[in-house]
Amino acid sequence: MTAETLCIGTEILLGNIVNTNAAYLAAEYAKLGISSYYQTVVGDNAERIKECVSTALGRSDLLVISGGLGPTQDDITKEVVSEMLGRKMNIDETSLKNIKLFFDRRGKKMSANNKRQAMIPEGARIIDNNNGLAPGVLINLSGKEAAKFGKSAKDAPMILMLPGPPAELTAMWESQVAGILQKYTGQVIYSAMVKVCGRAESEVAEILDDLISSKSEVTVAPYAKTGEVHLRITASAEDEKSAKKLVKPLVKEIKNRLGDSVYTTQEETSLEQAVVELLLANELTVTTAESCTGGLIAGRLINVPGVSEIFKSGYITYSNKAKRKIIGVKRKSLEKYGAVSAQVVKEMAEGAAFYSKADVAVAVSGIAGPDGGTPEKPVGLVYIAVNVCGQVTVKDYHFNGNRAKVRNSAVASALILMRQCILEYYSRLTFGDKVNE
Amino acid sequence: MTAETLCIGTEILLGNIVNTNAAYLAAEYAKLGISSYYQTVVGDNAERIKECVSTALGRSDLLVISGGLGPTQDDITKEVVSEMLGRKMNIDETSLKNIKLFFDRRGKKMSANNKRQAMIPEGARIIDNNNGLAPGVLINLSGKEAAKFGKSAKDAPMILMLPGPPAELTAMWESQVAGILQKYTGQVIYSAMVKVCGRAESEVAEILDDLISSKSEVTVAPYAKTGEVHLRITASAEDEKSAKKLVKPLVKEIKNRLGDSVYTTQEETSLEQAVVELLLANELTVTTAESCTGGLIAGRLINVPGVSEIFKSGYITYSNKAKRKIIGVKRKSLEKYGAVSAQVVKEMAEGAAFYSKADVAVAVSGIAGPDGGTPEKPVGLVYIAVNVCGQVTVKDYHFNGNRAKVRNSAVASALILMRQCILEYYSRLTFGDKVNE
Numbered sequence: 074m075t076a077e078t079l080c081i082g083t084e085i086l087l088g089n090i091v092n093t094n095a096a097y098l099a100a101e102y103a104k105l106g107i108s109s110y111y112q113t114v115v116g117d118n119a120e121r122i123k124e125c126v127s128t129a130l131g132r133s134d135l136l137v138i139s140g141g142l143g144p145t146q147d148d149i150t151k152e153v154v155s156e157m158l159g160r161k162m163n164i165d166e167t168s169l170k171n172i173k174l175f176f177d178r179r180g181k182k183m184s185a186n187n188k189r190q191a192m193i194p195e196g197a198r199i200i201d202n203n204n205g206l207a208p209g210v211l212i213n214l215s216g217k218e219a220a221k222f223g224k225s226a227k228d229a230p231m232i233l234m235l236p237g238p239p240a241e242l243t244a245m246w247e248s249q250v251a252g253i254l255q256k257y258t259g260q261v262i263y264s265a266m267v268k269v270c271g272r273a274e275s276e277v278a279e280i281l282d283d284l285i286s287s288k289s290e291v292t293v294a295p296y297a298k299t300g301e302v303h304l305r306i307t308a309s310a311e312d313e314k315s316a317k318k319l320v321k322p323l324v325k326e327i328k329n330r331l332g333d334s335v336y337t338t339q340e341e342t343s344l345e346q347a348v349v350e351l352l353l354a355n356e357l358t359v360t361t362a363e364s365c366t367g368g369l370i371a372g373r374l375i376n377v378p379g380v381s382e383i384f385k386s387g388y389i390t391y392s393n394k395a396k397r398k399i400i401g402v403k404r405k406s407l408e409k410y411g412a413v414s415a416q417v418v419k420e421m422a423e424g425a426a427f428y429s430k431a432d433v434a435v436a437v438s439g440i441a442g443p444d445g446g447t448p449e450k451p452v453g454l455v456y457i458a459v460n461v462c463g464q465v466t467v468k469d470y471h472f473n474g475n476r477a478k479v480r481n482s483a484v485a486s487a488l489i490l491m492r493q494c495i496l497e498y499y500s501r502l503t504f505g506d507k508v509n510e
Numbered sequence: 511m512t513a514e515t516l517c518i519g520t521e522i523l524l525g526n527i528v529n530t531n532a533a534y535l536a537a538e539y540a541k542l543g544i545s546s547y548y549q550t551v552v553g554d555n556a557e558r559i560k561e562c563v564s565t566a567l568g569r570s571d572l573l574v575i576s577g578g579l580g581p582t583q584d585d586i587t588k589e590v591v592s593e594m595l596g597r598k599m600n601i602d603e604t605s606l607k608n609i610k611l612f613f614d615r616r617g618k619k620m621s622a623n624n625k626r627q628a629m630i631p632e633g634a635r636i637i638d639n640n641n642g643l644a645p646g647v648l649i650n651l652s653g654k655e656a657a658k659f660g661k662s663a664k665d666a667p668m669i670l671m672l673p674g675p676p677a678e679l680t681a682m683w684e685s686q687v688a689g690i691l692q693k694y695t696g697q698v699i700y701s702a703m704v705k706v707c708g709r710a711e712s713e714v715a716e717i718l719d720d721l722i723s724s725k726s727e728v729t730v731a732p733y734a735k736t737g738e739v740h741l742r743i744t745a746s747a748e749d750e751k752s753a754k755k756l757v758k759p760l761v762k763e764i765k766n767r768l769g770d771s772v773y774t775t776q777e778e779t780s781l782e783q784a785v786v787e788l789l790l791a792n793e794l795t796v797t798t799a800e801s802c803t804g805g806l807i808a809g810r811l812i813n814v815p816g817v818s819e820i821f822k823s824g825y826i827t828y829s830n831k832a833k834r835k836i837i838g839v840k841r842k843s844l845e846k847y848g849a850v851s852a853q854v855v856k857e858m859a860e861g862a863a864f865y866s867k868a869d870v871a872v873a874v875s876g877i878a879g880p881d882g883g884t885p886e887k888p889v890g891l892v893y894i895a896v897n898v899c900g901q902v903t904v905k906d907y908h909f910n911g912n913r914a915k916v917r918n919s920a921v922a923s924a925l926i927l928m929r930q931c932i933l934e935y936y937s938r939l940t941f942g943d944k945v946n947e
Binding site for chain 1: 520521522523524525526527528529530532533534535536537538539540546547548549550551552553555558562565580581582583584612615616618621622623624640641642643675677681731733798800802803804805806807808809811812813815816817818821822823824825826827828829831832835836866879880881913914917
């Protein structure tokens with residue numbers, strides 16, 4: 074079964090709102106094993122809506138339309154669809170009663186416009202709206218109607234009309250629509266996630282080239298994020314068990330090829346969460362000493378619930394004086410090498426661990442721009458040091474982009490280097506060595 | 511001139527990401543006076559991309575395609591468009607050099623895949639990418655090419671291909687594309703921005719009701735952000751002068767009605783920038799003492815270039831011990847009132863100012879969740895204290911939402927309270943009083 078989404082609303086075309094409905098519906102299709110190849114947005118204009126509805130019905134089994142069910146003159150979805158199909162519109166008394174009740178409860182009078190919201194195309198199935206006024210509408214096209222769009226009676230498409238406000242749409246979907254659609258789909262899609270850090274998208278793509286470009290029933294799709302590549306592995310089958318069986322060997326193969334760069338295979342686990350879990354597993358406390366990233370590394374770590382067990386304090390040492398006074402960077406080092414240098418960032422990681430008594434310290438100093446760059450130390454140069462139980466690793470990075478992008482790249486790289494240094498620290502220990510016990 | 515957006519990416523069709531590019535582009539078209547009637551999303555599939563490109567070129571003057579310029583086999587935008595137009599693809603040496611340089615700087619080897627990113631359709635204009643590898647491409651269709659899509663030579667459409675990552679797309683648009691397109695549009699749209707903080711959207715909407723719902727040629731559109739409401743005032747005319755003349759009186763009226771809640775009328779000024787500018791103007795240094803926000807307030811302040819003059823150091827005191835040892839919160843206060851209390855957050859703001867010698871200190875302690883809430887102190891309770899030259903203001907807040915939402919709300923509220931306290935501090939001074947001199 075294929076579905077496509079048509080969102081109706083001039084406010085989306087003006088960029089006033091982001092189209093979260095399309096993303097929500099897309100994820101819901103995937104859950105139900107429904108493939109989706111197109112999403113369209115069109116304004117509150119009858120001719121253009123007709124054009125889009127017609128195109129969609131010709132190529133998809135299910136057209137989900139969101140928006141245009143409101144009470145204003147602009148809201149014309151049901152009218153346009155009814156006209157295209159040649160169906161009459163009738164008042165649905167139950168919906169009308171609900172709308173009246175809504176106004177009565179608020180001590181307000183129902184306007185004539187609201188009556189339009191209870192008008193339903195003949196023969197349609199009504200989907201109650203428990204969070205708003207406009208009911209949803211589901212139409213199974215007849216064979217004759219299907220023929221208008223080049224479809225046979227056997228392949229007659231469906232049209233589902235949902236209200237535009239996201240809260241109404243999602244509630245209606247969850248409580249009623251998902252159940253209705255499940256009966257139509259035989260297929261189940263199963264997908265797994267492999268999250269990779271510290272490797273460029275192109276590098277990952279090259280290592281997995283045969284898997285990504287393979288035309289097999291299992292697809293591998295890479296998505297780049299700052300410092301990360303997320304790989305989605307997807308297969309569809311008659312039941313979840315069979316689909317899982319197709320996906321699992323690929324996840325294993327990808328993990329084998331990418332090794333330690335894979336930080337999780339959990340959909341909901343973020344990079345910072347993986348780092349925090351690694352710290353927790355090894356009973357390591359952590360601190361941060363940040364200059365150009367100014368608190369953002371700590372900010373990401375502290376986004377992980379339960380971090381309080383291992384994160385006690387962090388330092389934002391933006392000035393040279395703060396670096397000296399708060400975490401004991403040597404005046405001589407600052408004078409000789411400058412604040413943005415391997416030596417200073419090393420001393421920051423040492424001092425932060427010393428003063429906070431943390432096992433692990435990460436320190437960052439860099440030139441985020443737009444000013445402050447020199448030929449020797451250009452904007453984008455960032456030093457990161459990680460101190461794991463006294464063993465300090467320092468790396469230099471060269472990031473592109475504006476101030477925000479340089480800082481975000483530095484934050485991601487700091488988390489990645491922390492993870493790498495902790496893993497290496499423990500891989501170097503021979504059997505019998507135990508730390509923190 | 512009409513433009514339409516075609517976003518290419520299976521990850522959008524799977525609902526993995528929300529299509530913010532379409533919203534960004536839509537708002538940018540509006541600014542340039544370009545009408546837009548359609549947005550489409552399609553996956554990484556050559557046939558379906560061709561179908562969408564063909565439809566779009568037949569009905570719009572400008573087709574903006576985002577995505578599919580990456581290094582992987584999935585990225586086929588340029589190849590498909592070139593094939594449709596019958597243009598060859600050539601290596602662009604400058605783009606190739608930039609890509610090589612990117613890898614050289616990182617001490618990495620460029621993969622063969624990345625070379626594809628420097629392949630450009632013959633006769634196209636190249637738009638440099640300063641934030642990533644894939645250059646943008648602008649093609650003016652020839653008369654012969656236009657005819658394929660039912661257009662005359664006079665109405666030959668343009669195709670603009672932009673990279674999918676939002677940071678790259680927006681940077682490229684701002685630095686280059688907007689300027690190029692402005693030359694093609696005759697109408698000028700002028701819009702002004704009024705940014706409001708510390709008032710609910712519904713409150714602002716009520717105060718400005720007559721202006722927002724007026725059907726005049728000038729529109730006032732409110733957009734809610736965390737802790738803020740942004741008002742866009744827009745008019746279009748033949749020239750900028752006439753459009754400005756329509757907009758200016760409304761900006762003045764809105765400022766009159768909303769008073770000090772308006773923190774800027776500059777498009778590019780963020781709330782943190784307004785706070786930093788206020789600090790700079792009054793020669794006040796600033797520090798932060800953060801618990802549940804864990805560095806995010808400092809992180810936002812440090813996003814402002816030039817902040818180094820007034821921000822020297824900040825503290826992340828997540829544990830009770832850190833609150834005591836680093837910024838001198840009293841053990842007794844922690845025991846008696848708890849870490850999340852007016853008293854402790856006051857002492858944090860006092861201690862942070864004392865130890866950092868800063869004029870202004872902001873302190874936050876709260877329960878971000880998901881755990882740690884009690885009936886008396888539920889998840890979402892956050893105390894914020896602002897210390898301006900020894901005068902400390904404490905406020906309690908009750909935020910809704912998950913951990914990330916509570917923390918973001920706390921960060922915004924802290925910035926707003928800082929601004930308010932500094933303004934009040936100076937408004938209380940009578941003539942002749944001077945601070946910090």
